[in-house]
Amino acid sequence: MTRSPRLAAMVRIAFLSVLSAAMLIPMYILVINAFKSQQDILKNPFTIDLSAATTEYLTAAWNNPDFSIPKGYLITLGLVACVNVISIGLCVPAAYVLARTPKPLFRLILMFFVAGMFIPTQVILIPVIFVLRRLTLMGTFPGLVLFMTATTIPFTLFVFTGYIRVLPRALDEAAAIDGAGRWYTVWRIVFPLMRPIVATAFILNSLSVWNDFASPQVILGPGSGIYTVTTGVYAAVGQYSADYTKVFPTLLLAVIPILIIFVAMQRHIMRGLAAGSIKG
Amino acid sequence: MARIMTKRTAPRRRVWREATVRAGMVVPALVLYVGLLVVPVGYAVYYSFTDYNGFPNQVPEFIGWDNYKRVFQSSDITDSMVVTGTVALAGAVLVNLAALGLALLLQQTNRFNTFGRVVMFYPHVLSALVVGFLWQAMLGPQGVVNTMMDKVGHSSLPFLSNPTWALWSMIFVIAWSLFGVQLVLYLAGLQTIPADLIEAARIDGAGRWQTFRAVTWPALAPTVTVAIITSGISLLKTYDVVVSLTGGGPAGSTQTLAYSILAVSFPGRKIGLASAEAVVLIIAAAVLAFTVLALRRRAEEGAESIG
Numbered sequence: 001m002t003r004s005p006r007l008a009a010m011v012r013i014a015f016l017s018v019l020s021a022a023m024l025i026p027m028y029i030l031v032i033n034a035f036k037s038q039q040d041i042l043k044n045p046f047t048i049d050l051s052a053a054t055t056e057y058l059t060a061a062w063n064n065p066d067f068s069i070p071k072g073y074l075i076t077l078g079l080v081a082c083v084n085v086i087s088i089g090l091c092v093p094a095a096y097v098l099a100r101t102p103k104p105l106f107r108l109i110l111m112f113f114v115a116g117m118f119i120p121t122q123v124i125l126i127p128v129i130f131v132l133r134r135l136t137l138m139g140t141f142p143g144l145v146l147f148m149t150a151t152t153i154p155f156t157l158f159v160f161t162g163y164i165r166v167l168p169r170a171l172d173e174a175a176a177i178d179g180a181g182r183w184y185t186v187w188r189i190v191f192p193l194m195r196p197i198v199a200t201a202f203i204l205n206s207l208s209v210w211n212d213f214a215s216p217q218v219i220l221g222p223g224s225g226i227y228t229v230t231t232g233v234y235a236a237v238g239q240y241s242a243d244y245t246k247v248f249p250t251l252l253l254a255v256i257p258i259l260i261i262f263v264a265m266q267r268h269i270m271r272g273l274a275a276g277s278i279k280g
Numbered sequence: 281m282a283r284i285m286t287k288r289t290a291p292r293r294r295v296w297r298e299a300t301v302r303a304g305m306v307v308p309a310l311v312l313y314v315g316l317l318v319v320p321v322g323y324a325v326y327y328s329f330t331d332y333n334g335f336p337n338q339v340p341e342f343i344g345w346d347n348y349k350r351v352f353q354s355s356d357i358t359d360s361m362v363v364t365g366t367v368a369l370a371g372a373v374l375v376n377l378a379a380l381g382l383a384l385l386l387q388q389t390n391r392f393n394t395f396g397r398v399v400m401f402y403p404h405v406l407s408a409l410v411v412g413f414l415w416q417a418m419l420g421p422q423g424v425v426n427t428m429m430d431k432v433g434h435s436s437l438p439f440l441s442n443p444t445w446a447l448w449s450m451i452f453v454i455a456w457s458l459f460g461v462q463l464v465l466y467l468a469g470l471q472t473i474p475a476d477l478i479e480a481a482r483i484d485g486a487g488r489w490q491t492f493r494a495v496t497w498p499a500l501a502p503t504v505t506v507a508i509i510t511s512g513i514s515l516l517k518t519y520d521v522v523v524s525l526t527g528g529g530p531a532g533s534t535q536t537l538a539y540s541i542l543a544v545s546f547p548g549r550k551i552g553l554a555s556a557e558a559v560v561l562i563i564a565a566a567v568l569a570f571t572v573l574a575l576r577r578r579a580e581e582g583a584e585s586i587g
Contacts, residue, residue, distance in 0.1 A: 012385055013392065019382075020399040023456075026414055027402075029424050033417075045424040090312065093305035101302065109306065116317050118569035120517040122538050123558040126546055127323035128316060133336070150316035153309055182301045211407035213520045214542060230409045234523070237413055247417050255406050262405045266398050269405075273461065274468035 033244060034058055034252040041244045061249035067232035069253050075141070076228045079216075080206045082145045087152045087205060088198060095160030096186045100172065110161060116154030122214040132219065139224045144216055151215075152205045163197040164190060200272040207269075210258065229254050321562065327555035334551045347556035357557060359532060360540040364561075367451055367536060368515040374455040375462050375511050380504070382459075383466035384492075397467070401460030411457045412524025416440065419449055443533030446526050450534050454521055458514070462507045469503030470496070505575045513568050516561065537561050 033041045035053040062069055098110045128147055129138060137143030167190065175185045191198075213230040220226045227235060233254050240246045262269060328347050330340035351357050382400055386393045403411060418424045419439035426436040439449045473496060481491045519538040522528055528535035528543065535544070537557055545554035 016385060016392075016396050020396055023399050023403070026418060029418065030414055033424075042422060042427065045427050086312075090309040094309035097302045097305045109310070113309075113313060116313060118513065118565050119317055119321060120513075120538070120561055120565050121317075122517050122519050123541060123561050124317070124320040124324055125542065126551060126554050126558065127320035127327065130323060131316060131320055146312065147316050150312050153313045154317075157309065182298075182305070186305070207405060211405075211409075213407060213409040213523070214538075218542065218546075230407050230520075233410060233413070238524075241413065241416055241420075242422070244417060247413060251410055251414055254410055258405050259402065262402060263398070266401075270397065270401060270464050273464050 030248055030252055030255075033248040036245075036248075038243065038245045041248070057245045057249045058253065061236070061246065061253055064236050064250070067227055067236040067250075069229075069232065069250075072227050072229045072232040072254075073257065075226060076210055076230075079141075079145060079148065079228060080209050083148045083152060083209050084202055084205055086145070086149045087156050088201065090149075091153060091156040091160050091201075092191055092194065092198075093183070093186050095157050095164055096190055098157070099161045099164035100169070110157075113154050113157050117158065119154075121151045125214060125218045129218065138219065139221055141220075141226060144219045147219060148209050148212065148215055152201075152208070156201045156205065159197055159201060160194065163194055167193055196275070199268065200275045203269050203272040324555045324558045324562070327552055328559050330552050332551040332555075333549045335549075340552070343552070347552045348560075350553055351556045351560060356532060356535075356544075357537075357540060360535045360537050361560075363447065363533070363535055364516060364518070364537040366447065367454065367518050368512045370451050371454050371458070371515040371518075372508050372512040374451065375459040375515075376504070376508050378455065378459045379462035379507070380466050380500075382463050383470055384496075386463075387467060387470045397463070400463055403457040404460045406457065408454075408457060408520035409524045411453065412521040412526075415449075415453045415456075416525050419453075440526055441530055443530055446530055446534050450521060450525055453525060454515065454518060457521075458511065462511055465507050466500070466503060469500050469507075473499045509568055509571060509575070513565055516565055516568070 029045065032048040033045060034057065035055065036048065037052075037054070037057075040049070040052065098106050098113075132138040132143045132147070135143070137146065171189055171193075172185050175189050180189070211230065212228075213234065216226075216228045216231045217234070220228075220231065222235070233250055236250045237247050327340060329342055329344060331343050331346075332338065332340035382396075386396050386400075406414075416423070420426070421436065421438075421441055423439075425439070429436060438445050440446050477495050477499070478491060481495045486494060517538050518536045519542060522534055522536055522539040523543065526534040528539050538561065541554045541557045541561075545551075545557060
């Protein structure tokens with residue numbers, strides 16, 4: 001070990017520190033300006049006078065008649081939960097069969113599913129409207145759940161199949177000898193072993209569902225009165241983007257929970273993402 | 281290998297039952313996937329050849345290639361294709377340069393680097409819509425950045441009000457929110473490089489740059505290919521940021537194809553035209569996807585010949 005890399009290490013640390021600070025500036029601006037009046041924001045956007053700080057605007061944003069933030073959370077959480085349950089519930093057995101049946105037909109089915117990963121979902125939303133209309137699910141929460149679940153299926157199925165393939169076959173054979181049926185084998189023997197990949201799919205699908213804007217905007221529409229966090233933010237802020245006493249508090253309330261969850265679970269989230277991206 | 285479950289000698293009824301169980305496991309996922317992803321793509325293709333306006337009582341009339349002609353002749357739409365292409369290309373380059381550079385700086389696992397990774401990644405957990413609104417408040421004419429520049433005696437800059445500035449501001453914002461994902465990808469890729477390879481290079485007297493050129497870069501090549509093209513595909517779909525950051529303006533300079541479909545053609549009840557635009561974008565994504573798969577196969581064969 002020589003001492004020469006020391007300067008390089010210091011330069012590296014300094015550079016990363018400055019960059020980290022720069023990355024956090026928008027967050028800093030968002031937090032401090034949520035407690036200030038319009039005048040104050042326009043005059044001193046970068047500093048906060050703690051004695052003049054007020055939660056008035058945060059309260060107003062929380063009680064916004066256009067968009068109830070607590071209700072938006074509940075709906076979005078419900079959406080995330082429903083999509084994950086259905087998606088995992090459908091993909092585990094399907095992936096099990098596709099992984100364990102070495103027939104060309106099943107390989108073809110898998111490829112057919114995987115092709116779906118490359119369909120840009122925002123772009124097919126318009127024809128989706130007409131499909132959902134036929135099913136009389138347009139403008140409803142179940143319609144949105146079903147569509148969003150469909151968008152998660154290709155990726156979820158793909159990573160599940162890859163994962164089950166490397167699980168030892170002896171497990172299923174032993175279960176079969178003991179007289180266990182296929183369904184029992186899937187849920188009681190294979191599924192518990194899939195925990196890491198299920199966590200990965202859960203994290204990635206939750207992030208994409210939570211953050212999606214186009215699907216709830218188009219499928220629910222303003223007429224349904226159902227807002228997710230993103231469509232609610234759009235309804236609350238979209239027309240008033242010059243009124244910073246609306247913009248900053250609403251955005252802050254919209255991002256706080258997800259940021260807390262992210263910081264608390266960052267290790268799992270980033271590891272899950274790495275696992276997913278290597279497999280995907 | 282004898283397989284207990286599918287023995288030929290098994291009674292016919294059992295084989296039949298087995299097949300039903302298997303079908304029962306695959307079909308529900310298949311139905312949902314086909315019904316809400318594949319069928320809509322089919323509808324998009326069908327409507328793209330009609331004059332459909334979306335009213336339930338109108339029977340779509342077949343009008344041949346007219347919508348596609350309009351897609352490639354209307355300057356609004358061709359402009360939005362150029363914008364989409366610029367966003368995808370410049371965005372992918374910017375995102376990947378930043379991600380690869382930072383991955384190299386953050387590759388060792390220690391407390392400082394973990395903090396750094398979290399800070400670089402956090403914009404990705406915010407929705408693109410929120411990111412757009414936040415940066416609009418930062419970069420707008422009365423935004424934070426211009427106010428601060430005003431304070432230090434600098435005249436304000438037209439980040440979002442000049443067409444060229446607006447496009448590049450948007451690309452910067454998208455890159456800001458996206459590069460964390462690719463960073464994680466590159467970090468994972470770097471971990472797969474055997475440490476003894478790098479050590480061997482060091483022992484042979486290679487400097488940092490030489491080690492990177494001769495060992496790290498070639499070993500990372502498959503990751504780089506995949507990262508560039510996957511980020512390109514997600515950039516092709518850019519919609520949310522446009523809605524919240526610029527609204528497609530000024531003068532349509534930041535209007536992407538996805539925005540043109542959902543925010544211009546669709547509200548204008550031009551379902552046929554919107555569908556033709558969608559088909560064009562799906563084809564662009566498919567071309568990119570096939571490139572990924574082809575390049576990936578080649579990279580994997582290369583990796584096999586090394587390992």
